[in-house]
Amino acid sequence: MPYPPDNYPLTPAGVDDYPVKVGSMLLTLVDPHKGFESAYNRWYERDHFYAGCMEGPWQIAGSRWVATREMKNLRWGGTDVANPLDAGSYVAIYWVEAGHHKDWDDWALPQVQQLYANGRGFGERSHVHTATFDHVGAVYRDADPVPVELALDHRFDGIVCLWLDGRHGLDAAALQERIAQSDATRDLFTGSDIEIVSSWTPRPEFRNSRDNAPMSLGSPGGQANRLCQVAFVGGDVRASIDWFRAYTKAINELDLADTLLVAPFLRTIVGTDTYTDQLW
Secondary structure (H helix, E strand, O other): OEOOOOOOOOOOOOOOOOOOOEEEEEEEEEEEOOOOHHHHHHHHHHHHHHHHHHOOOOEEEEEEEEOOHHHHOOOEEOOOOOOOOOOOOEEEEEEEEOOOHHHHHHHHHHHHHHHHHOOOOOOOEEEEEEEEEEEEEEEEOEOOOOOHHHOOOOOOOEEEEEEEEEOOOOOHHHHHHHHHOOHHHHHHHOOOOEEEEEEEEEOHHHOOOOOOOOOOOEOOOOOOOEEEEEEEEOOOHHHHHHHHHHHHHHHHHOOOEEEEEEEEEEEOOOOOOOOOOOOO
């Protein structure tokens, strides 16, 4: 049932009924080197997805998404996040439970360093944009939605990731609130397959490049005005692109933020090499 316009965008009933809450996100946008697409895909989902991430304490969910050449051709924005604009073929996203980011981070960095020291890294890849983010909020299309905590496990068909920089001193929380209360968000949901727009801001240690990782992590996470949104689409993500174009146009006309990157992705088909021959 569509979210009632007269209540929009108050938190729908049921979303806050349970104690498990997402507090932070790891997002990693990566390109395999040409000729190593299948090898990278298999290494990541059969080893690193688990050993480097999902085994970690307080990590509650993870999923992977892919940008084929077709998806890359649908991007717009600048090159602050992905340089060039079409860089980044795979994005992996993980939720960490609220209140436990330090517990998770204290495990994650030594774990990755240990894996690389023992030959379980993958040299034929380049990070385009990897950072951790704090959860700012989420808005929903429906009155009884899939909560954002379950979004990575729900098997949505696609996602669209947006990076926005607030103008005029708006930090990420203020920017998210202004956008959520505007007609831009209402119009984004109206008649579309877009079900959730979750909002995040880079953690302080990723405002600039993190120096103690075993490899370059690509572009910095951004400053306090950076808002990263992950929108979950329950249908063909291609059909939602015009909604997102209108959305970012409205945000610009409201003088709220600069659009750095808008990038659609398809859900990977786990256990297969589907899409590895369609990246370039």
